[in-house]
Amino acid sequence: MQITKQKINIKYLVVFMLLLNCCLVYGLEPPTKVVAKDAPNDAGGNIDIFWQLSVSDPTLEGYHILRRSEPEPEPVAVGFIGRGRNSFTDEGTTDGVKYSYQVIAVQESEEAASEWSNLVSSKPQWFHTGRINVIVFTFIFTFLIVFYINRAKRGANLFVRKIAGLLAVDEAIGRATEMGKPILYVPGLTGISDVATIAAMNILGEVAKKVATCDSQLIVPNTDPIVFTVAQEVVKEAYTQAGRPDAYKSDSVYFVTDSQFAYAAAVDGIMTRERPATNFFMGYFYAEALILAETGASTGAVQIAGTDSVMQLPFFIVACDYTLMGEELYAASAYLSREPLLLGGLIGQDWGKVVIVAVLILTSVIGLLTNLQVLKLF
DSSP, rough: OOHHHHHHHHHHHHHHHHHHHHHHOOOOOOOOEEEEEEEEESSSOOOOEEEEOOOTGGGGGEEEEEEEEEEEOOOOOEEEETTTOOOEEEEOTTTTOOOEEEEEEETTEEEEEEOOOOOOOOOOOOSSSGGHHHHHHHHHHHHHHHHHHHHTTTTTOOOOOOOHHHHHHHHHHHHHHHHHEEEEEEEOOOOOHHHHHHHHHHHHHHHHHHHHHHHHOOOEEEEEHHHHHHHHHHHHHHHHOOOGGOOOOOOEEEEOOHHHHHHHHHHHHHHHHHHOOEEEEEOOOOOHHHHHHHHHHHTTTTEEEEOOOOOTTTHHHSSEEEEEEEEEHHHHHHHHHOOOOHHHHHHHHHHHHHHHHHHHHHHHHHHHHHHHHHHHOO
C-alpha cells in the first residue's frame, strides 16, 4: 500500500515538473481577448476593460494597463492590478475621445503584452438602470400630489388628522386679545435656507392674519438678518390679506443679534417685561430651547412650540402646552390655511408614504415565504 502511494506521489511530481518545464520553455503567456466598453450607468469619463487571464496568472505579480487615444497614439500607463483579476475601470477618460487598451502580464523582470483592444469612447447615460424603482416611485408621488391638489381646488373635503397644537392657535390668540397682551413669535435660530425656518415663516403668515383680524399686538424678534427681512414681508402681507394694512407696525418685527445666548437673553427680557399671553416657538432651536420655554412658562403664557430638532423636542414637550413634532411643523401651514396647493401636496405625500409602507410589507412577506420554501427543500 505504501509503495502504491509513493508511485502516485511520484506521478504528481512528474506532472508538476513537466508543467513547470513548459512554462520555462514557452515563456510568459500574455492575457488575451482584451475588450473595452463604456462604463454603464455613470455620468461619463469611465471605460471598463476586460480580458482573459494569462495562462501564467498564478506566477504573475499582476497586470499593467496601457491606454492610447487617437489624438495621443503614444501609450500611457493608467493602472496596475494584482493577479487573478480580469477587469479594470479607467476613470480618467474624456467623453467623445476614442481609446484603445493593452494589458501586460508582469512576472519579475519579464513582461508579456496582449493585443490592443477595440476603440471605444466614454459618454454619460441619461438614466441609471439600477434605479428604476426611484423613477417609478417618483411618478407615483407626482401623480398622487397632482391628483389631490386638483381635488382640493375643486373643493373636496380632504381629511387631515387633528393636531392639538394647531387647534389651539385661535384660542391662544383670542386669549391674548381678551387680556390685552401681546403675542410673541420666535422663528428659530437658523437661516432662511433651513426647511424648519421656511415652515416657521409659513406658520407666521397664518398667525399674523389671525392677529390682524383680532387687532392684537405681535412681536417677532429675529436672530438672522435675512430671516428678519423675510419675516417683515410675511407679516406685512398677512395684514394686507386680512384687510388691515393700516394696523401693521414695522417695528413689531425686528432684528436682535446673531449671537445665540445673547438672543436668548433678549427674548427672555421681552417675556419678563412685556408679559405676552401667548408664545410661539417655531423653527430649529439649539441649547437655548429650554431657557426660552422655561422663562415663558414662568410668566404664565400659553406656549405652542414646533421643531424638527430631535434633541430639543423633549424640552419643548415638558415646558410648553402644545408641541408640533417633526413633520407636524411642515404640515402646519397647510393645516391652518387650507390652501389647495399646500393641502393637496400634504395629502399626496401621505398617500405616497402609504404606498411605500405597503410595498415594504409585501416584499418582506414574499421574502419570508421564499426563505421558508428554501428551508423546506433541506
